[in-house]
Structures are given as C-alpha cells and as structure tokens.
Amino acid sequence: MEATRQKLWTKDFLIVSLINFTITLIFYLLIVTIAAYAVEQFQASTSTAGLVSSIFIIGTLFGRLGTGRIIGDWGSKKTLFCGLLLFMLSTISYFIAGNLPLLMLNRLVQGIALGVASTATGTIIAQILPTERRGEGIGYYSLSAILATAIGPFIGILLTQLFEDYRMIFAVDSVLAIICFFMYFMVTVPFIPKKATEATVKAGFKVSNFIEMRALPIAFVALVIGFAYSGVMSFMTFYAKELDLVTAGSYFFIIYAVVILATRPFTGKLLDARGANIIIYPCLVIFAIGMYTFSSATTTIAFLIAAACIGVGYGNFNSVAQAIAIKVTPNERLGLATSTYFILYDLGLGVGPYFLGFFVPSKGYSTIFFSMIFVILLSIVLYYFLYGKYENLKQARIS
Known part of the structure; x- marks a missing residue:
C-alpha cells in the first residue's frame, strides 16, 4: 500500500499533463499567428494586432483570479470540465469570428478558459502527487508547458508556410481542443472532504x-x-x-x-x-x-x-x-x-x-x-x- 502511494507516473498524472500540454500548445500556436491574421483578414494596425494577441493573457488573468475560489466550491474536476468545455467552444468559434471586435472577444474568452483549465490541472496534479515527491512531480508536470512553448510556435509558423488559409490553423486547434476535452473523462481526482x-x-x-x-x-x-x-x-x-x-x-x-x-x-x-x-x-x-x-x-x-x-x-x-x-x-x-x-x-x-x-x-x-x-x-x-x-x-x- 505504501509503494502505491509513492507512485509518480500514474495514468491520471500522464493524462492531466497531456491536457495541460495540449491547451498550452494551442495558446502558443495562436500567439505567433493571430496578429498576422488580424492584419491580413481585418486590416488591423500593428498596435491593434498586438492587442489581439495580448488580450488573451488578460483573459487568462481574469480566469485565474476566480478559479481558486471556484475550485474550493466545486472541486478541481468540475472546474476542469467547465474550463475545457469553454476552451473547446471558444477555439471552434474562431471560424465564426467575422470581424475584429468578435475576434478580440473570442480571444478574451479563450484566455479566461485557459486560465480556468490550467489552474485546475495544476491543482489536480498537486492533489494526486505523493506529498514527499511533489517537488519532483511538479517539475515533470511543468515540462508539459515547457515543451508546448517550443513546439507550439514551430507548428504555427510551419502551418502558415504550408497553407495560405488561416482556417487550417483554426481546424488543427479545434481538433486538438476537442481531443483535449474528451481526455477529461479519463481523469480521476482524489476526494477532498467538503468540510475542509x-x-x-x-x-x-x-x-x-x-x-x-x-x-x-x-x-x-x-x-x-x-x-x-x-x-x-x-x-x-x-x-x-x-x-x-x-x-x-x-x-x-x-x-x-x-x-x-x-x-x-x-x-x-x-x-x-x-x-x-x-x-x-x-x-x-x-x-x-x-x-x-x-x-x-x-x-x-x-x-x-x-x-x-x-x-x-x-x-x-x-x-x-x-x-x-x-x-x-x-x-x-x-x-x-x-x-x-x-x-x-x-x-x-x-x-x-x-x-x-x-x-x-x-x-x-x-x-x-x-x-x-x-x-x-x-x-x-x-x-x-x-x-x-x-x-x-x-x-x-x-x-
């Protein structure tokens, strides 16, 4: 029983890390392409295109601000479900964001969703790791985001070189977001007493x-x-x-x-x-x-x-x-x-x-x-x- 509690590389650890990798990958894939899309599709100025790119981070801050309280009320797994559902819907919505204000609104909403989902994944990882191995476990978990910061921009730039239509980027992101959402149903989170x-x-x-x-x-x-x-x-x-x-x-x-x-x-x-x-x-x-x-x-x-x-x-x-x-x-x-x-x-x-x-x-x-x-x-x-x-x-x- 003690050996089981000490285990680090569990199914849940791997799946939650993969979820975090995927949503972060989508974020970095878009961060290097969305400004150019705003300029080419909507003739946005350079400063406005920069805002289209950075408004995502503002949304992420808003998402994180309330998520700790929400996790306390709902639990980390329900919070993750809501975050991933909103993230999936907002990713698909790039296809229907037909003007600059709608694009910026969608970026803001997607940022909020990422803030909620990534805070929930970080909390779940902390909950499922053995206390005496949390430093090691969080180190491995954070690699999921590190890899995404390197692979995401590479894929984004590659897609812009291979396809002139930005809808291909949105299609790839949408497929990844849908896969990510369904991975949620494979996750088991330890029960924390409501009174605590x-x-x-x-x-x-x-x-x-x-x-x-x-x-x-x-x-x-x-x-x-x-x-x-x-x-x-x-x-x-x-x-x-x-x-x-x-x-x-x-x-x-x-x-x-x-x-x-x-x-x-x-x-x-x-x-x-x-x-x-x-x-x-x-x-x-x-x-x-x-x-x-x-x-x-x-x-x-x-x-x-x-x-x-x-x-x-x-x-x-x-x-x-x-x-x-x-x-x-x-x-x-x-x-x-x-x-x-x-x-x-x-x-x-x-x-x-x-x-x-x-x-x-x-x-x-x-x-x-x-x-x-x-x-x-x-x-x-x-x-x-x-x-x-x-x-x-x-x-x-x-x-």
Missing part, C-alpha cells in the same frame, strides 16, 4: 477567498522573474533579425526546451531532498549570466549558449517556485495557491512587453535585455527576504 474546503472559504468578499497569502511571497518573486523574461519571449524575432541571427533565433526555444528536459528530473529530486535554496540561488545567477550573454550576443554560438543558460536558470526557477507555492499551502487550498502563483507570474509576463516596448525605440533591444540583469539580481534579494532565509532557519532547526 468550506472552512477555508468564508462568505462575503475577502481577499483570502481569492488569494492564498502563503503563496504570495514566492508568487511575487515569480512576477519579477516573469517580467525579466517577458522581453525574450516577445521580442525574440525582432532581436534576431536585428542581429542577423534569424536561424539561431528559430532554434533558441528548442535549445531552451532541451536543456530544461535534461535538467528538470535532477532539480525536482534535489528540491524534495535538500529544499529550494540549493536550486533557486544558482538558477537565478545562471539566468543573469544567460541574459548577459543574450544581450551581448553577436554570433550563433553565443545566442544558443544564452538559450541554454536561460533554460537552466529561468526554466528551473519556474517549476521550483511553483512547487514552493504548493508546499507552503494546506491541501484544501491548493487551488487558491496555484491560481495565486500564476496570476502574479502571468502578470509579469503580460505587463513586461508593454512596459519595455516604450524604451525599445530609444534604447534598443540589447540595452533593454542588459537592464534585465539588474532585475534578476534584485529578484535574488527579494527571494532571500521573502522565502529563502526562512527555509535556512527551518533547515538549521532540523539539523
């Missing part, structure tokens, strides 16, 4: 009904780190063209994903055995080194070395920080912890490109990326005061 849940969510409007305060410190560090990384995600194409390293730019996220795949199994086990500090501090330093290399790159080799460093640093920080948010939270509030973490993390990713974009014309991409080194160094200080020093005290008491 009710005790954590009180009637009326209270911040604690929507935000898990214990997860807030590490989530704030994730916001700062997400802000530092956001420019890489949003301005990669422009920066690579400016440096005449377009080929290297196309391989950047592949190298990034491969490095994370290679290192994540070790960092997850190390987290469970030795705690977060032994991983977080080196990862943030390596992330800063990667950002310096990225900001000063002039060759393909330097560009890809930067991808590897950013993959080790930023990629592993994200999974470990998510695991921390789960570890410091009682089981009955895992939904709130997951939504709290991703609300702040997504906020950093969403606000970053908009804010940094103001400085690009006057400062240039290289200077912008170089300045992010100081943001990363600031995050090391924030991490120490918000979480790191408390883990040191806990380890000292244990020893």
Whole structure:
C-alpha cells in the first residue's frame, strides 16, 4: 500500500499533463499567428494586432483570479470540465469570428478558459502527487508547458508556410481542443472532504477567498522573474533579425526546451531532498549570466549558449517556485495557491512587453535585455527576504 502511494507516473498524472500540454500548445500556436491574421483578414494596425494577441493573457488573468475560489466550491474536476468545455467552444468559434471586435472577444474568452483549465490541472496534479515527491512531480508536470512553448510556435509558423488559409490553423486547434476535452473523462481526482474546503472559504468578499497569502511571497518573486523574461519571449524575432541571427533565433526555444528536459528530473529530486535554496540561488545567477550573454550576443554560438543558460536558470526557477507555492499551502487550498502563483507570474509576463516596448525605440533591444540583469539580481534579494532565509532557519532547526 505504501509503494502505491509513492507512485509518480500514474495514468491520471500522464493524462492531466497531456491536457495541460495540449491547451498550452494551442495558446502558443495562436500567439505567433493571430496578429498576422488580424492584419491580413481585418486590416488591423500593428498596435491593434498586438492587442489581439495580448488580450488573451488578460483573459487568462481574469480566469485565474476566480478559479481558486471556484475550485474550493466545486472541486478541481468540475472546474476542469467547465474550463475545457469553454476552451473547446471558444477555439471552434474562431471560424465564426467575422470581424475584429468578435475576434478580440473570442480571444478574451479563450484566455479566461485557459486560465480556468490550467489552474485546475495544476491543482489536480498537486492533489494526486505523493506529498514527499511533489517537488519532483511538479517539475515533470511543468515540462508539459515547457515543451508546448517550443513546439507550439514551430507548428504555427510551419502551418502558415504550408497553407495560405488561416482556417487550417483554426481546424488543427479545434481538433486538438476537442481531443483535449474528451481526455477529461479519463481523469480521476482524489476526494477532498467538503468540510475542509468550506472552512477555508468564508462568505462575503475577502481577499483570502481569492488569494492564498502563503503563496504570495514566492508568487511575487515569480512576477519579477516573469517580467525579466517577458522581453525574450516577445521580442525574440525582432532581436534576431536585428542581429542577423534569424536561424539561431528559430532554434533558441528548442535549445531552451532541451536543456530544461535534461535538467528538470535532477532539480525536482534535489528540491524534495535538500529544499529550494540549493536550486533557486544558482538558477537565478545562471539566468543573469544567460541574459548577459543574450544581450551581448553577436554570433550563433553565443545566442544558443544564452538559450541554454536561460533554460537552466529561468526554466528551473519556474517549476521550483511553483512547487514552493504548493508546499507552503494546506491541501484544501491548493487551488487558491496555484491560481495565486500564476496570476502574479502571468502578470509579469503580460505587463513586461508593454512596459519595455516604450524604451525599445530609444534604447534598443540589447540595452533593454542588459537592464534585465539588474532585475534578476534584485529578484535574488527579494527571494532571500521573502522565502529563502526562512527555509535556512527551518533547515538549521532540523539539523
């Protein structure tokens, strides 16, 4: 019986990870194609096309904000059902979004659906993992999103090259969303007593009904780190063209994903055995080194070395920080912890490109990326005061 409880790679773990991979894949497939679609189909301006692309993230934030409370009331499996149903319907609705306002509305709704569904999958994963292996398990689970960030843009760009009609992209997305919805019926979620849940969510409007305060410190560090990384995600194409390293730019996220795949199994086990500090501090330093290399790159080799460093640093920080948010939270509030973490993390990713974009014309991409080194160094200080020093005290008491 004990051996069964220790099992990590269960049917439910694999299916929920696959669901998360698929919805994230659809998101990244569309994020690299929808702006061009808005320009070509509806003659949208560049700024409006950017809003068509980014309004999805706004929807995701709204979706995550209320999902922790909904999971507390309905349970994680019912919440996942609603999120996947809405995600499937909104994905199919691209075929009937016949004007720019409808397209933007559909993007917003799909973002809300992704926020609900991905928060539910993260909560279910936390519920089905053995407590003593959560760090390792969440590390593996987060690979589903990492792979999607590399494969999604590749498929999206490939489809635009193979087919002139964007409806083929919508058709592929729709098929994936339908498959994803029906995978839901294969998932089994452990029962959590209703009384335990009710005790954590009180009637009326209270911040604690929507935000898990214990997860807030590490989530704030994730916001700062997400802000530092956001420019890489949003301005990669422009920066690579400016440096005449377009080929290297196309391989950047592949190298990034491969490095994370290679290192994540070790960092997850190390987290469970030795705690977060032994991983977080080196990862943030390596992330800063990667950002310096990225900001000063002039060759393909330097560009890809930067991808590897950013993959080790930023990629592993994200999974470990998510695991921390789960570890410091009682089981009955895992939904709130997951939504709290991703609300702040997504906020950093969403606000970053908009804010940094103001400085690009006057400062240039290289200077912008170089300045992010100081943001990363600031995050090391924030991490120490918000979480790191408390883990040191806990380890000292244990020893």
